[in-house]
Amino acid sequence: MEDNQPAIDWDDLTFSFTETDRMYITTCKQGEEWSPGIMQDFQNLSLSPAAGVINYGQGLFEGMKARRAEDGRVILFRPELNARRSAEGCRRLGMPEVPEEMFLDAVHQCVKENIQWLPPTGRGELYIRPLIFGSGAILGVAPAPEYTFLVYTVPVGPYFKGGLNPISLRVSDEYHRAAPGGSGGVKAIGNYAPGMMPSKKAKADGYAEIIYLDAVNHQFVEEVGAANFFCIKNQVIYTPELTGTILPGITRLSVIELARSLGYEVHETKVDIALAMDSDEAFCAGTAAVISPIGSIEHGEKIATYCNGEVGAITKELYDALTGILEGRADDPFGWTPSVD
Ligand code: PLP
Ligand code: COI
Numbered sequence: 001m002e003d004n005q006p007a008i009d010w011d012d013l014t015f016s017f018t019e020t021d022r023m024y025i026t027t028c029k030q031g032e033e034w035s036p037g038i039m040q041d042f043q044n045l046s047l048s049p050a051a052g053v054i055n056y057g058q059g060l061f062e063g064m065k066a067r068r069a070e071d072g073r074v075i076l077f078r079p080e081l082n083a084r085r086s087a088e089g090c091r092r093l094g095m096p097e098v099p100e101e102m103f104l105d106a107v108h109q110c111v112k113e114n115i116q117w118l119p120p121t122g123r124g125e126l127y128i129r130p131l132i133f134g135s136g137a138i139l140g141v142a143p144a145p146e147y148t149f150l151v152y153t154v155p156v157g158p159y160f161k162g163g164l165n166p167i168s169l170r171v172s173d174e175y176h177r178a179a180p181g182g183s184g185g186v187k188a189i190g191n192y193a194p195g196m197m198p199s200k201k202a203k204a205d206g207y208a209e210i211i212y213l214d215a216v217n218h219q220f221v222e223e224v225g226a227a228n229f230f231c232i233k234n235q236v237i238y239t240p241e242l243t244g245t246i247l248p249g250i251t252r253l254s255v256i257e258l259a260r261s262l263g264y265e266v267h268e269t270k271v272d273i274a275l276a277m278d279s280d281e282a283f284c285a286g287t288a289a290v291i292s293p294i295g296s297i298e299h300g301e302k303i304a305t306y307c308n309g310e311v312g313a314i315t316k317e318l319y320d321a322l323t324g325i326l327e328g329r330a331d332d333p334f335g336w337t338p339s340v341d
Helices: 052-056 079-092 100-113 193-204 250-261 273-277 313-326
Strands: 022-029 038-041 059-061 064-068 125-134 146-156 167-172 209-213 221-224 227-233 236-240 265-269 281-286 290-299 302-305
Touching: 022 100, 038 100, 052 125, 059 079, 079 100, 079 125, 079 250, 100 125, 100 146, 167 193, 193 209, 209 273, 221 236, 227 250, 227 273, 236 250, 250 265, 250 281, 250 290, 250 313, 273 290, 273 302, 281 313, 290 313
Parallel strands: 167 209, 167 290, 236 265
Antiparallel strands: 022 038, 022 146, 059 125, 064 125, 125 146, 209 221, 221 227, 227 236, 227 281, 281 290, 290 302
């Protein structure tokens, strides 16, 4: 299968959609068990115009990556945490949970059957996109009568252009991503469309993304578009605590665990924008973003510049430690990188 390489320039990969060959799919009626899934050719779906997901946004997605290690292994990163997060999201959105074993089996099958789309070592990743959504028809605002779980894959390059080059961000005073009691803490598809226009505006003004503040005090940092926020002051690492309005990122958790194992003090706390602006270093972290150093943040009239726009020493240390494990170059004492056999 690997001889049949697609015509793709691996050095030109961006974070954009490319159709690959195969996808996993299965369905479940409300109140019943998921049927055993099947692998099929990548194809469009046939959906009722009254499907719950397209009328009321009842759906969630996950995002994970497979990489080719130097020794030839194909490795994932903590996929069981994506499975568990999806189950929490299903509970919040009134959808049947996909059992962890089924979720992981779907991911493994999808990677194996699209293996020719996995970029060579160090030149990109195979992004894995599980989706769970209400596919049954429903008119009243209520959980759909039927659900679909599918997984597809896409070869990707860096999420932010320029790889490890520090990005410029702007704090939004106008828009919020989530409010207490809402769905900000799960990967609900409906969380993303409201961020598109603010993000597009920021990009048109030369920023890579927006930083959202909390919706109650307009004072504490929440997230950076689709990645979690970290800042470092006097060698201490700060990241917003999980209060239900930000996504519990798997990269966030891994950075915290890794930093503590390297001897750093990490505070999961309310991060005042004033502290963030006054920090020595800042970065954001996510599956797509990996660790992306922040070079500057604009907030109203103020601009904070970190490390003269260079990558800070602690950010670099964490980046090297995390990517060493993600890419299978370094020892993985935590057992975070299962192979796809
Ligand atoms: N925050 C949001 C809103 C996201 O969409 C993501 C991406 O998944 C993250 C944070 C980072 O989470 P993870 O590290 O699990 O990819
Ligand atoms: C991810 O990091 O996997 C994300 O989901 C980010 C994004 C493309 C929405």
